[in-house]
Structure formats: structure tokens, C-alpha cells
Amino acid sequence: MADYKLGKLINEGKTKKIYELLNDATLCLLKSKDRITAGDGVRSHDLEGKAEISTSTTVKVFRLLNQAGVKTAYVKSADPKCFIAKKCDMVPIEWVTRRLATGSFLKRHPGVPECYRFNPPLQETFYKDDANHDPQWSDQQIISAGFEIGGIKITKDEVDIMKRMTLVVFEILERAWTVRDSALIDMKIEFGIDSDGEILVADIIDSDSWRLWPSGDKKLMKDKQVYRNLATVTQQNLETIKRNFKWVEEQLDYVIEAPSPLVVIFMGSPSDEAYCQEIAKHATALGLNPQLRVCSAHKGTLDTVNILAEYEGSGENVVLIAVAGRSNGLGPVLSGNTVLPVINCPPLKSDNIERSVWSSLDVPSGLGCTTVVYPEAAALAAAQIHAMHNHLIWARLRAKQLANFLSLKRADSKLRKS
Structure with a gap:
């Protein structure tokens, strides 16, 4: 961090802080906290060491996505608890992709059996509003909200772009986790718009962001759902959760690198x-x-x-x-x-x-x-x-298809607005 001078605190969430960088107005620093939360912050515990694990997990995931060719806000690591990212105005939507039906989906759709498989993956969106427990929104609600973020109005074109990027991110990570015999069940991501008006995968992607089942077995889950499921939380429970998160972070070492065939x-x-x-x-x-x-x-x-x-x-x-x-x-x-x-x-x-x-x-x-x-x-x-x-070659091909889609989408939008 010696090359960067921290400015004011831009934003603080339940598990991270975001600071401006005085020597580059287009960048910011994200610092994770040793904190785990669930239920919109209703349940919350200190978890020493989580910040470093979360940061390392996020850095590895973003490195994988950047290597594939998916544009993200991530720039580089700063220290064990921090990383540098492009400063973005955030779209207040969580973009969720599901391969198997579980969790809240089953509560909202009674009659669907657990592990019902979605082909293609199911996409859902939720408006970020803790007071109202992040209500589910349709595409039409997002478009009708008239969001103007980073000088960009969020229209159907932008929604289509973010939906396609969300799907590609999920598919790349799903494919990567198969290398470690682990099933990516579902995940959420967020988007921001940078100073150039470009839509980027942003925020943090760590074990708070997904459900991950080694060998496809729910009983072996290594994600935050273990914390959510606890009736009471003991220190021993917290140590187990931290070991799970550390296991995930370590396994990513095997998927971010692969020999060039x-x-x-x-x-x-x-x-x-x-x-x-x-x-x-x-x-x-x-x-x-x-x-x-x-x-x-x-x-x-x-x-x-x-x-x-x-x-x-x-x-x-x-x-x-x-x-x-x-x-x-x-x-x-x-x-x-x-x-x-x-x-x-x-x-x-x-x-x-x-x-x-x-x-x-x-x-x-x-x-x-x-x-x-x-x-x-x-x-x-x-x-x-x-x-x-080879999952990395697969990822590059998927990202190339995404680039083709984005190029056509933007050209069509520009033509309609001219």
C-alpha cells in the first residue's frame, strides 16, 4: 500500500470498508473486516482471520475472471486484508444465478423438490434494501426504477448486459470448481459503473457469495450457509466456519492456474x-x-x-x-x-x-x-x-462469446440512439 495514499471513507458495509485513494481518483481500496453476518445483519459475530481469507478468496476469483477476459473492477492486491479496485458507482441490485433449487428458492416456490436442476441456470435479481430484506425484483422493476448510475441510465440494454455477464461469471466459476470435485450451487454478484461508464463485475466474491458443495453433497457444504443454519453460535462453530472458508481459499489455488495446452x-x-x-x-x-x-x-x-x-x-x-x-x-x-x-x-x-x-x-x-x-x-x-x-480455455471461450454479445448489444444501442 506504500504507493497509495488513503483518503476518506467512501462507504462502510457489514463486512468491508471502502476508501478513496488520493493519488488516483479513479481507484479505491476495499478493506475486509473480521466479521461474519447473516439475516441482513441480525446475526453478527467477530471472526478473527476472516478478513484475510475473504480478501485472498476475492483476489483469486477476480484474477480468474480477468484472465478469462471478463471485465471486473479488480486491479491488484494491496495487503492481506485489502485490494485496489476501480472506483465504481454501484448498481443497487444483487444478481443471483442458481444451478440447483435450494434455500430461499424452495420457500418461494413450494412443490419444487430440493436439487431441482436448472438448465440453463436460473437467474434472479434482488433490490438491495436491508430494511425490507432485499425484495426480489423483476427486470421490469429494475428498468422502471429509472436508475441513473455513473452517468448511465439503466435501461433494458444495461439489464440485458448485466444478466449475460452474471451468467458467464457463474458458468466460468462452476466449471472451475469441477476441477476440485465441488459443485457451485448458486451465487450472487454485484456490478458497478466506473469513471469511463463501463459496467464491471465489482464488490467482493468470497464464501459469503455462493453455496459450494464438495462432491455435490449438501452435507459437506463449505459456505456461509453453515453459519446461517446454526441455532446457536459457539466459538467452536466459528472456528469450523473459518476452517471451511480457509479450505475454499486454498482450493482456489488449483483452479486459477492450469498448463497451456x-x-x-x-x-x-x-x-x-x-x-x-x-x-x-x-x-x-x-x-x-x-x-x-x-x-x-x-x-x-x-x-x-x-x-x-x-x-x-x-x-x-x-x-x-x-x-x-x-x-x-x-x-x-x-x-x-x-x-x-x-x-x-x-x-x-x-x-x-x-x-x-x-x-x-x-x-x-x-x-x-x-x-x-x-x-x-x-x-x-x-x-x-x-x-x-481445460477449464481456463473453456473460460476464455465463454468470455469471448460474451465480448461478441456486448459488442453487438452496444452497437445496436448506439445506432438506435443516433
Whole structure:
């Protein structure tokens, strides 16, 4: 925190304080408290060590989201109890996503069995109002409230954007927790609008924010519901809750990092290197590890098969991309000699596309190599294959889909307002 000078207290909640930073008006500092609460603050206890656990949990979650490409207010860690974030005007709505029916949903919807599965996940919104126990609001109520936050009026467009971002955040974290054999049952997040008028995932995401069941077993829950369920609260209960929260924080170490899976780009000629570098650029942006190799299925068949054997015997998950035009024997030869996925991406030119593409499309029977005609498409296809077993690649793809949605939504909104 030596680089930042604290200013006045901007806001104080039940479990955190927010301070302005004198040397950067666009940032703020969030400091967690050693405090646990439930029932809109009706139940409240000191819990030494919770602030550090909560901050570390939040930092790891936001790092994961930022790495995937979801825009958040998080900037960087400051000290064990604090982190720096973009200063936002907060939208007074809690955005809840549910995969399984439990908790308050069952009380509001009698007859629905516990663990009823929502596909797609169910989304609900609640107006932040402790005095009235955070009443549930519809989209129409949020739009009709006429909120103007950070100079932005909250219309249907903004509601649609926040709903889509909420869903993507949930799905990314749900997928990440499967790495630790834990089921993300439901969670809540909040949004803020920064000084540039951008909607960001903001506030804190920690064990107060979700229900998390290891092995999908409610009896093993590690979240704040354990505290809510207590008839009376003893010091021993509080120590158990702190151990649960610490377990969650530690498990996140295993999901915020993952090796970059390998994509090998075979080119039939050194003249195709620039085209292959374009594929590699897109692959790197998606979190893949591209390697370039030169070999000719026609002129050096044995060498091609020997190079292929290197990757088959590596024990790694590998996707192959074959870059060969005109008479493409490279992709089919690779596909005919491996069970690794093979993607053809011929370096087509305007004067040969109608002739050359057929050598990649019209392959012999029994071969499963697919064909795409753009470098980005080749990288995306490889990423989709790797995403089946790599949650971080899956997260980047989901965030890329979100970025496409946001781009179209904003362009449409701008056009309607012009």
C-alpha cells in the first residue's frame, strides 16, 4: 500500500470498508473486516482471520475472471486484508444465478423438490434494501426504477448486459470448481459503473457469495450457509466456519492456474510461416501453447510420421493444425496415422481457393480431419477441443462469446440512439 495514499471513507458495509485513494481518483481500496453476518445483519459475530481469507478468496476469483477476459473492477492486491479496485458507482441490485433449487428458492416456490436442476441456470435479481430484506425484483422493476448510475441510465440494454455477464461469471466459476470435485450451487454478484461508464463485475466474491458443495453433497457444504443454519453460535462453530472458508481459499489455488495446452501447427512449406504465425497469435490469445513445425507429407512422409510420433508419445493433450495448400496431403496423412484431432487450415489465396480447398475437404473415407479457412477459426476450433478438459480455455471461450454479445448489444444501442 506504500504507493497509495488513503483518503476518506467512501462507504462502510457489514463486512468491508471502502476508501478513496488520493493519488488516483479513479481507484479505491476495499478493506475486509473480521466479521461474519447473516439475516441482513441480525446475526453478527467477530471472526478473527476472516478478513484475510475473504480478501485472498476475492483476489483469486477476480484474477480468474480477468484472465478469462471478463471485465471486473479488480486491479491488484494491496495487503492481506485489502485490494485496489476501480472506483465504481454501484448498481443497487444483487444478481443471483442458481444451478440447483435450494434455500430461499424452495420457500418461494413450494412443490419444487430440493436439487431441482436448472438448465440453463436460473437467474434472479434482488433490490438491495436491508430494511425490507432485499425484495426480489423483476427486470421490469429494475428498468422502471429509472436508475441513473455513473452517468448511465439503466435501461433494458444495461439489464440485458448485466444478466449475460452474471451468467458467464457463474458458468466460468462452476466449471472451475469441477476441477476440485465441488459443485457451485448458486451465487450472487454485484456490478458497478466506473469513471469511463463501463459496467464491471465489482464488490467482493468470497464464501459469503455462493453455496459450494464438495462432491455435490449438501452435507459437506463449505459456505456461509453453515453459519446461517446454526441455532446457536459457539466459538467452536466459528472456528469450523473459518476452517471451511480457509479450505475454499486454498482450493482456489488449483483452479486459477492450469498448463497451456499444446497446439502443433504443421506447415507444408516454410513459405507458409506468416500464415501459421497468424494462427499462433490467435491460439496464444486463447491461452493455448502453439508450436510450429515444417514437414511435407509428399516430400518427406517418413519424417512427417516421425515428428507426429513425438507428440503422440508425449503424454500431453495435443491438437494438430495442418497448413498445406494446393494438393493437401499433410492433413489427411496426419489424420490417417494418429488419433489426435487434426484441423486443416489451408493457406488459400484468391486465385486458387476454388481449386485448392477441395484437397482439404474431399479426403479419403475413414479420416476425420476437419477443415476451416481462416487462421482465427483454426485457433478457435483447437481451443474448443482443449476446452473439454481445460477449464481456463473453456473460460476464455465463454468470455469471448460474451465480448461478441456486448459488442453487438452496444452497437445496436448506439445506432438506435443516433
